[in-house]
Amino acid sequence: MGNIYRNTPNIAGVILLIAIFIEIAGFIIVGKQIGVLATLGLIILSMVAGFVLLRVQGITLLTKMQSELAAGHMPDRELAHGALVIIAAILLIIPGFVTDIIGLLLFIPQIRDLLWKWVSKKMIVRTSFSSGFTKNNYDNSHSQTIDLDAEDYHSSDPEHSPWRKDDDNKRLN
Template sequence: MPFSIVPLLLLIVPMAEIAAFVIVGREIGVLWTLALIFVTAVLGSILLRVQGFGLINKIRRETEAGRVPGRELVHGVMILIAGVLLLTPGFITDTIGFLLFVPAIRDAGWTLIKNKISVVSTAGFTQHSSGPGPKRSDAPTIDLDEQDFERDPDPNSPWNKDKP
C-alpha cells in the first residue's frame, strides 16, 4: 500500500464509521448500538485468544518439523490485525475483523502476498529439543581454558588504543 493512501484512509474510515453508527443507531436505537459494539469487542477478544493459541501450536509444530512457518506467521499477523479491528469501535472495522478470522479468507490473503515476501531462517538456528529440525554442525567449536580467556584488555595488543 503506498504511503500516500494512509492519510486518506485515516480520514475516510472514521467518517464511514460515524455514518454507520448514525444509520444503525437510527434503526435499532442508541443502547442496542452500544451493546452491539460491546458484544463484538468481547467476541473478538475470545476469537483472538482461541485462534491465537491454536496458531501458536501450529507454528511450534512447523518449527519442530524443521520447516519455516511462513504461512502460519502471516496468518498470525492477520489474526492480530483482526483482533485490533474488533476491539476498535465500529461496524466496518468489525466486519473486516470478523472476515480476517475466517481461515479461507486468510488463505486467500496468503495466496496474494506469498510471492511478495520471503521468510528467511537464520543460519545459526539451533533447536534445543531432541526432535528433528535444523542443527548447525558445520561450525567449529572453540573451547577455552580459564587461563586462555580474560575480560581485561591486553595492554600489549596492537589494537589497544590506550597504548602510549
C-alpha cells in the first residue's frame, strides 16, 4: 500500500511558521526595550485601531464605490482599495508588530495605489455575455440543455393545473 501522506512541506505552512517566529522575535525585542506591560498595551491598542480603522475606512470606501457606480464607472480601483483596507485592518487586529507595520503601510492610499498598479498589470479579466440566442459551436453531448420535440410535451389550460390550489382556480373564474 502506498504512502498517503505528502513528504514535501507545504510552502504556505513554511511561510506561516516563519511569520510566527518573526512575530515572536518582535515581541521579545520590543518587550526588552519597553517592558511587558507596555508591549501588551501596544498590542491591544493596535487591535482597537484595526477595528476603528476598518469601520471608518470601510464606510468611506463604500461611499466612493457608490459614487463611482452612480457616475457609470467601474469601481475596480475602489474594490481593490477596499480589499486592501480589509487586509490592513486584519493585519492590525492580529497580534504582532511586523503585521502591524504592514497593516499600517496598507492604510496609506499611495501604497495601495502602487499595489493596485502592480496587481492590475499581472491580472487579466475576462468577461463574456451571451444573449442566449446564439448557436453553440461546441459539442452538445456535454450540454445540460434538454431539447424536446413537439410530441414530447404538451400544454394544458393553466386554470386546471394540478399545481394550483383550489382557491387560486376560484379567483381566476
